[in-house]
Amino acid sequence: xxxVIDVDVTRGRMSVKNHPLSGVTAPQWFGIIRxxxxxxxxxxxxPRLMFLTxxxxxxxxxxxxxxxxxxxxxxRTVIRDDPVFIVGHPRTGTTHLHxxxxxxxxxxxxxxxxxxxxxxxxxxxxxxxxxLGVLMDSTRPMDNMRLAHDTPQEDEVATNQMSSCAxxxxxxxxxxxxxxxxxxxxxxxxxxxxxxxxxxxxxWRSSFMWFVRKLQYKHGEGKRLLLKSPVHAARIRVxxxxxxxxxxxxxxxxxxxxxxxxxNMADKYYWQCYFQRCTVADVQEFILKQGExxxxxxxxxxxxxxxxxxxxxxxxxxxxxxxxxxSALYDHFxxxxxxxxxxxxxxxxxxSLENFKKNSLSKLSxxxxxxxxxxxxxxxxxxxxxxxxx
Numbered sequence: 001x002x003x004v005i006d007v008d009v010t011r012g013r014m015s016v017k018n019h020p021l022s023g024v025t026a027p028q029w030f031g032i033i034r035x036x037x038x039x040x041x042x043x044x045x046x047p048r049l050m051f052l053t054x055x056x057x058x059x060x061x062x063x064x065x066x067x068x069x070x071x072x073x074x075x076r077t078v079i080r081d082d083p084v085f086i087v088g089h090p091r092t093g094t095t096h097l098h099x100x101x102x103x104x105x106x107x108x109x110x111x112x113x114x115x116x117x118x119x120x121x122x123x124x125x126x127x128x129x130x131x132l133g134v135l136m137d138s139t140r141p142m143d144n145m146r147l148a149h150d151t152p153q154e155d156e157v158a159t160n161q162m163s164s165c166a167x168x169x170x171x172x173x174x175x176x177x178x179x180x181x182x183x184x185x186x187x188x189x190x191x192x193x194x195x196x197x198x199x200x201x202x203x204w205r206s207s208f209m210w211f212v213r214k215l216q217y218k219h220g221e222g223k224r225l226l227l228k229s230p231v232h233a234a235r236i237r238v239x240x241x242x243x244x245x246x247x248x249x250x251x252x253x254x255x256x257x258x259x260x261x262x263x264n265m266a267d268k269y270y271w272q273c274y275f276q277r278c279t280v281a282d283v284q285e286f287i288l289k290q291g292e293x294x295x296x297x298x299x300x301x302x303x304x305x306x307x308x309x310x311x312x313x314x315x316x317x318x319x320x321x322x323x324x325x326x327s328a329l330y331d332h333f334x335x336x337x338x339x340x341x342x343x344x345x346x347x348x349x350x351x352s353l354e355n356f357k358k359n360s361l362s363k364l365s366x367x368x369x370x371x372x373x374x375x376x377x378x379x380x381x382x383x384x385x386x387x388x389x390x
Contacts, residue, residue, distance in 0.1 A: 004368040005284050007267040009175075009277070013044055016051040018272045020172060022135050023118035024161045025063045029056035031164030039174050040275045049275065062121020070123045070217070077217040079209070082245035084108070086228035087236070089294050091261035092253040093315035094154075098228040100322050101249075102152045103345040107335070108226035109219025111158065111211075114149040119158035119211050123218065155211060156229035162207035166200055168231045171286050172270060175278035178286045185234040185293050209242075234297035237304065247333060248305065250298065253315040254385050255291070255376045256369065260361040262287045288375045295379045308333065322350050 021029070029052060033040075042049060066074075086101070088094050102110045114129040115122045122129075129149035160167035168185050171178040183196035187204060215225055232239060239246055266283050302310055311332045318325040323346050330338040364372070373380070373387045380387045 001281055001285065002367060002371060003281050003284055004365060004371050005263045005266070005280060005287075007263060007270070007280055007283055009271060009274075009280055009283060011271045013271075013274075014047045015272050016048055017135060018269070019048065019052065019135075020157055020169065020273060021052055021161055022055055023059050023116075023120065023122075024052060024056050025120045026056040026060045028120070028161055028164050029053065035164065036174060036177075036275075039177050041277050044277060045275055059118060059121060062118060062125040064121075065124035066121045066214075070214075074123075074214050074217045077213055078221055079213055079216050080221060080224060081243045082247070083212075083225040083227050083243055085232050085239060085246060085248045086226070086251070087233040087248055087298065088230055088251040089233065089253075089258055089291055090230040091258045091265065092230070093251050093318060094228055094230050095152075096315075097249065097251050097313075097318060098152045098154075098226070100318070100326060100346060100349065101226055103349050104342045105345075106337070106341060107224060109215060109223040110152040110226045110228075111155050111215055112150050113153040115215065115218075116153045116155060116158040116211075117149075119162055119214070123214060152226075152228065154229040155208070155215075155227050156231055158211045159204060159208045162211060163203045166203040166207070168234075168290070172273040173275045175270070175274060175282045175286060176276050178282065178289070182289070182293065185231060186297055187235060187238055205242075231294065233294045236298060236301035240301075240305065240309070246309065248302075248310045249329065250302065250310065250312045251315055251318065252312070252383050255372055255379050255387075256364055257315075257361075258291070259287065259368070259372050259376075260364060264361055288371070291376050291379065295376070295382070299378070299382050322346055 021032075024032075040049065084101075086094050086098050098110070102108060112129075114126065117135075118125060156167060156169055160169040165173065165181075166184055168181055170181045170184070174181070183191065183194040183200065184204060186194070187196050187201045189195055189198055189201065212225065212227070219225070233250065236248060239248075266287065270283065311329050313325060313329065323343055326346060327338055327343070330342070369388050379385070
C-alpha cells in the first residue's frame with residue numbers, strides 16, 4: 001500500500017489525558033484485558049494502562065451508586081421510539097450539527113461529554129463533572145472546538161466503554177488490529193466479509209440500550225433523544241429496527257476535505273489513545289477502510305427509509321448559514337416552533353462562533369488524491385462530488 005499521509009504514531013506514550021476509556025469500570029476494563037491482553041504493548045504504554053486501571057476502580061464506585069440509587073427508576077423508564085440520529089463519516093461536520101441542533105432544548109435531550117465519558121456512573125457523580133477538566137483539554141485536540149463536561153458528545157464513546165470494546169472505536173486503542181473490529185460497524189451476523197457473532201452483537205446492543213435508557217431517564221420521557229455518532233451511518237437498518245419512528249440526518253462533505261481532516265485528527269489525537277505500537281500505514285488503512293464501510297452501508301440502507309425518516313444535507317450549507325440550513329431541515333421533518341424558539345437560539349449560538357478559527361489544513365498531494373479517488377470512488381459518485389484527475 002502506498003503511504004500518502006504523515007502522522008506521528010510515537011508521540012506522547014506517557015500521556016493519560018483525553019483518553020476515551022477514562023470512565024471505564026473494573027469489570028469493563030478487565031473484560032478488555034481478558035480479550036486483548038496479547039495485543040497490548042504493556043511496557044511501552046505502562047503509565048496509560050496503570051492510570052486506567054486506577055480509574056476503573058474509582059469509576060466502579062460511581063457505577064455501584066448509579067445501580068443502587070437510580071437502577072430501579074432507570075429500568076422502569078420507557079425509551080421513546082423516535083430518537084433523532086445524526087450520522088455521516090467522521091470529520092463531515094456531525095459535531096457542528098449536533099451542537100447546533102442541541103440548541104433546541106425544549107425538544108431534544110443530548111448526551112454530554114461527562115455522560116459518555118463516565119457512562120456507568122454519570123447519574124450519581126454528575127456533581128463531579130466540573131472536575132473532568134483535569135482529565136481533558138478545554139478544546140478538542142483535532143479541531144479546537146470547545147470541550148467541556150456539558151458539551152454534546154457522541155454516544156458510541158459510551159458504548160465502546162460499556163461493551164468492553166465491542167465497537168468500531170476500538171481501533172483507536174488497537175490500531176494494529178483494526179481489521180478485527182470491522183464487524184462492529186454493521187453488527188450483521190450474515191455479513192459476507194465481516195460477520196458479527198451474535199454474542200458480540202448483543203454485547204454492543206445491551207450496552208447501547210442501557211446507556212440510552214439512562215439518558216432517557218435523565219431527560220425525561222417527554223424529550224426526544226438527539227444521538228450523534230458517525231459510525232451509526234453503517235447501522236441505519238439496525239437502528240431503524242430498534243427504534244421504528246427514528247429519524248436520521250446525514251451530513252456529507254467533500255472527500256478530500258474529510259481525508260485531510262481525518263489525517264489531522266490522527267496526528268493530533270490518536271496517539272493519546274493507543275495501547276499498542278502501530279505504523280503510519282495502519283492509521284491510513286483505518287481511515288480509508290472506515291470511509292468505505294460507512295459509505296457503502298449507508299447508501300445501501302438509506303434507500304429503505306421512508307422520506308420523512310431521512311434528511312440529507314451538506315456541510316458547506318450548514319457552515320455558510322446555520323439558520324437557513326436548519327430551517328430547511330425542520331421544514332422537511334415538519335418540526336414546529338422553529339422561528340419562535342429555535343432560530344433565536346441558533347443566532348445566538350452562531351454569534352458565539354464568530355471568533356472560532358478553523359484548522360488550516362495543507363493541500364493533498366497528487367499521490368494522496370489518487371489514493372482517495374480510488375478508495376472512495378463510490379463516495380464521489382453517489383454523493384456527486386467532483387474528483388481531480390490527479
